[in-house]
Each structure stands twice: as C-alpha cells, then as structure tokens.
Amino acid sequence: MYLSCLPSLVFIFAVFVVSILSAQADQWIRSDYILTMAKGQTDALDGFIQIGEDGSIVAIAAGAPEGVDAEAIIDARGKIVVPGFVSGHNHLWQSAFRGLASEQELYGWLAGLHWTYGEHFESGDMYNFTLYGALDQLAHGITTTLNHSQNIAPTYADYMEQFAAEMAAGQHFIFSYVLDSEEATAAGRKAKLVDLMDATAAIEDRHVCLGFGLHGTGIYRSIQRHHEEVALAKELDLDMQIHYLEEKAQSYEKGQAMFSDLSADGGVWDGLVYAHFIHVTDEILTASAAAGAKMIWNPLSNGRLASGLADIPKYLEAGLAIGMGVDGSASADVCDPFQNMRMGMYALRMRDSSAAVMSCYDILSLHTLQTAKVLEVADRVGSLEVGKYADFLIVTPEAPIFDPYATLILASSASDIESVWVRGVKQVADGELLHHDMGAIKAEVAQRIARIVQVESAAPDESAQVD
Ligand SMILES: [Zn+2]
Numbered sequence: 102m103y104l105s106c107l108p109s110l111v112f113i114f115a116v117f118v119v120s121i122l123s124a125q126a127d128q129w130i131r132s133d134y135i136l137t138m139a140k141g142q143t144d145a146l147d148g149f150i151q152i153g154e155d156g157s158i159v160a161i162a163a164g165a166p167e168g169v170d171a172e173a174i175i176d177a178r179g180k181i182v183v184p185g186f187v188s189g190h191n192h193l194w195q196s197a198f199r200g201l202a203s204e205q206e207l208y209g210w211l212a213g214l215h216w217t218y219g220e221h222f223e224s225g226d227m228y229n230f231t232l233y234g235a236l237d238q239l240a241h242g243i244t245t246t247l248n249h250s251q252n253i254a255p256t257y258a259d260y261m262e263q264f265a266a267e268m269a270a271g272q273h274f275i276f277s278y279v280l281d282s283e284e285a286t287a288a289g290r291k292a293k294l295v296d297l298m299d300a301t302a303a304i305e306d307r308h309v310c311l312g313f314g315l316h317g318t319g320i321y322r323s324i325q326r327h328h329e330e331v332a333l334a335k336e337l338d339l340d341m342q343i344h345y346l347e348e349k350a351q352s353y354e355k356g357q358a359m360f361s362d363l364s365a366d367g368g369v370w371d372g373l374v375y376a377h378f379i380h381v382t383d384e385i386l387t388a389s390a391a392a393g394a395k396m397i398w399n400p401l402s403n404g405r406l407a408s409g410l411a412d413i414p415k416y417l418e419a420g421l422a423i424g425m426g427v428d429g430s431a432s433a434d435v436c437d438p439f440q441n442m443r444m445g446m447y448a449l450r451m452r453d454s455s456a457a458v459m460s461c462y463d464i465l466s467l468h469t470l471q472t473a474k475v476l477e478v479a480d481r482v483g484s485l486e487v488g489k490y491a492d493f494l495i496v497t498p499e500a501p502i503f504d505p506y507a508t509l510i511l512a513s514s515a516s517d518i519e520s521v522w523v524r525g526v527k528q529v530a531d532g533e534l535l536h537h538d539m540g541a542i543k544a545e546v547a548q549r550i551a552r553i554v555q556v557e558s559a560a561p562d563e564s565a566q567v568d
Contacts, residue, residue, distance in 0.1 A: 128152045129166045132177040134505040138184050138470045138484040143462060145505045152491040156524030161485060177495045181505050184485050185244025185492035186438040187472040189397035190376040192429030193234030193248050194227055197546050199434040206407050207348040214431055219253035221556045226549050227254050228262035233546050235270035236534055238436045241515040244492040244523050245273040245482045249316050249342055252279045271528050271536055273309050275476055277316040277342050287329050311478050317343035324362045331368050340372045340477060347377035348408045360385050369394050374475060379409040386419050395422040395475045400445035402428030410448050414458055424472030437515050438468050461510040491525040494518050
C-alpha cells in the first residue's frame with residue numbers, strides 16, 4: 102500500500118510547492134547591514150544582493166547595484182539582512198503539544214506526551230501537526246530545518262505524513278528518516294527508504310527537500326539495529342542523527358557505557374550527528390572528535406527539560422563540529438532562534454562569569470553556517486554567497502545600531518523580522534504567512550488535539566512504544 106501511494110502523495114504536494122517557489126524576475130536587495138556569515142567576512146556589508154530567477158544569489162557586492170531601475174530594488178537600508186536560520190534538530194509534529202508536562206524532565210515529559218497521546222493519532226494528525234510546526238518555524242526565521250521524524254503514529258502512511266507536510270510548507274528541510282520496524286528484514290527496511298529517495302529525486306527541481314538522513318533508533322532498540330543503520334547510512338551516503346547523552350537523571354551512565362559498543366566497527370564516524378551530547382566523558386568527547394562525529398546543541402530544549410548545559414567551548418577546543426537546533430516544538434515550546442541563541446550564550450556566560458566565552462558573531466555563525474555544515478548542506482544554505490539559495494531575513498532593528506551583530510543577537514526578537522525569504526520568494530511578512538492560512542491550520546490542529554485528548558481520557562492506555 103505504501104509503495105503505491107507514496108509517489109503520488111509526493112507529487113501532489115510537490116506541485117503545490119512549485120507554486121510557492123515559482124520562478125520570477127531578478128530581484129535586488131539593498132542594505133547597509135548585510136551579515137553574509139560567509140567564511141572570513143566578519144564586517145557587515147554595505148551593499149546589495151542580486152537574486153536570480155531560479156531563487157539563487159547571482160551577485161553580492163558593496164555599494165548600490167548599477168544600471169538597475171530604482172523601483173526594482175527592495176530598499177532595506179537601516180535594516181539588517183541575515184541568512185535564514187538553520188535548525189539541526191527538530192520534531193515538527195510536537196508543535197501541537199506545547200506546554201505539556203511542564204514540571205517534568207525528559208522521561209516524564211516523554212511519558213506525558215509520546216506515551217500518552219501517540220497511540221491515539223489518526224490519519225491527518227501528523228500532516229497537520231507537522232505543517233503547523235514547519236510554518237511556525239518559518240515565521241520565526243528558520244528557513245532550513247532537519248526534521249528528526251518520529252514513528253509514533255499507528256501506520257506507516259500516517260508516519261509519512263510528516264514528509265508530505267514539509268513538502269507543502271515551503272521551508273527547506275532534511276528528512277531524518279526512521280526505518281520501518283514493521284518490515285521484517287533489513288532489506289525490506291532499506292527498500293522503503295530507497296523508494297522514498299528515488300521518488301523525491303524524480304520530482305522536478307524547486308521543491309524544498311534538501312536531502313535525507315537517518316534517525317538512528319538502535320540506541321533505544323539494540324546495538325544490532327545501530328550497526329544496521331550505520332551500514333545503511335554509509336551505503337547510501339547519508340548522515341545519521343541519534344539522541345545521545347541528553348539527560349542526567351536516568352540514562353546518562355547507561356549511555357556512556359554503551360559508547361564502546363556504539364563505536365565498534367566504525368559505528369562512530371564523520372556521518373554521525375549527536376543531538377544534545379551533554380553528559381559526555383573526556384574519552385567519549387575525544388574519540389568522537391577524532392572520528393569526525395558532529396553534534397547539534399539545543400539550549401532552549403535543554404533548559405526547558407532541565408537536561409543540562411553542554412560544554413560548548415570545551416567541545417570546540419576538542420575539534421568537534423557543532424550546530425544548533427531548537428528541538429521539537431514541545432520541548433522548546435517557542436521555536437525561536439533568537440531565544441535559542443541567547444539561552445545558549447547567556448548560560449555559558451553565566452557559568453564562566455566571562456563575556457569572552459561566546460561572542461554574538463560566534464553564536465550567529467553556529468545557528469546559520471555551522472549548522473548547515475554539520476548537516477552537509479552548506480553548499481546551498483547557511484550563508485549569503487553567490488550560488489547559494491537566497492534564504493534570508495530582513496530584520497528591523499528595535500534600536501539604533503552600534504554593532505549589527507550585537508543588535509541582532511542581544512536586542513532583536515522574532516517579532517522584529519520584517520520578512521522571511523526562501524529561494525528568493527517572500528514567505529512571511531510582518532509575522533504573517535503569505536502562502537498558507539495559518540488561522541485555518543491552527544483551528545484544524547486544535548480540533549484534532551481535542552479529539553485526541555478526549556479519546557485518551559476515555560480509554561487510557563500506557564502501552565505505546567515509540568522511536
Ligand atoms: Zn530530539
């Protein structure tokens with residue numbers, strides 16, 4: 102059933118997305134504060150960006166564009182132009198469950214969310230919840246996300262609604278895929294993923310899927326599954342992301358003890374990305390950095406769930422590649438990269454009583470180019486450079502600018518975003534989604550949540566298992 106319905110499902114939503122990202126004439130953006138985040142360019146550029154009809158950047162240079170009609174230039178002088186944020190770890194469907202289990206740490210929160218409501222999902226829930234999460238991120242300035250999808254819905258078709266929703270949202274994404282455990286063999290599990298990748302590759306360009314990865318579940322299931330996933334990731338040249346050493350109360354010692362098994366036979370390599378990676382030992386840190394493994398830091402979620410503070414300066418010193426994520430929308434209940442950057446930077450500054458521990462430039466780089474590098478999409482997103490997609494924000498500063506990086510990081514919020522652009526197409530203006538009816542989507546989500554809550558209260562069942 103899945104194999105026959107998927108390509109048509111992908112195609113239907115791809116057609117819709119093509120209309121969101123349809124080609125248009127060249128555009129020019131003029132600003133005196135373009136923060137390109139390109140390597141080596143730390144001074145704000147007083148200049149312009151030219152966007153080609155395919156939505157990529159064809160020129161970026163100082164001064165004003167020459168020979169261009171003034172009416173064709175979008176005047177953002179006095180405003181800050183910055184790459185769209187990249188979020189390296191997210192569970193978009195969780196957006197429907199914000200504020201839940203507020204007094205709990207990770208396992209109590211999982212019990213209050215996944216293990217309470219997951220088994221009551223029905224068709225359409227994953228689609229609407231994921232769409233809501235993706236659009237909410239877009240409105241907060243996240244133009245590329247890695248959706249660490251989760252298999253909590255009753256059927257595989259329900260699970261795949263997460264992919265369809267992202268194809269429709271208009272936000273660039275990488276789909277972190279869970280192998281289908283309903284398939285009895287490794288070959289069967291692989292075939293489903295390969296089929297999805299092939300169906301996506303066959304779609305005409307201008308869709309928003311930047312690629313695939315694996316959501317490694319062996320860490321919860323078995324070492325054998327971990328090594329099956331590692332072998333498949335390497336065979337298909339995919340990165341694999343795993344939750345690792347996230348919380349302190351129940352599992353970190355067990356997780357530390359697992360490292361020798363996880364890393365055996367090349368199980369930790371330069372395609373492995375840890376989400377969280379807080380409670381490490383020196384041995385695990387050193388071995389991971391030496392193997393080229395990477396991590397996604399999620400300070401908002403780590404604060405909300407009392408998970409702990411990753412020692413980012415120490416990890417950077419050890420040579421670990423680090424990106425940032427806002428995590429699932431019910432553990433960082435507002436998917437706001439401005440909050441995420443401040444939470445992370447301020448926590449480190451508080452801990453060390455030192456402002457030198459993390460600069461405004463460095464935290465912005467972590468949430469843009471460095472995350473794109475970790476996700477291996479820096480050839481297309483993460484900085485404003487010729488050849489990359491024109492994914493950017495125009496931010497209206499709240500206050501006079503002394504240092505645009507400081508104004509952006511310390512004195513701006515998502516509410517100061519004037520517009521959000523993906524591939525040269527304006528997606529959000531003054532907080533409003535331009536290609537979706539967010540009011541209708543919120544109403545649909547509320548209705549679906551009300552049904553799930555009612556079913557749960559009528560027939561509680563604590564037997565659900567989750568990836
Ligand atoms: Zn997560």
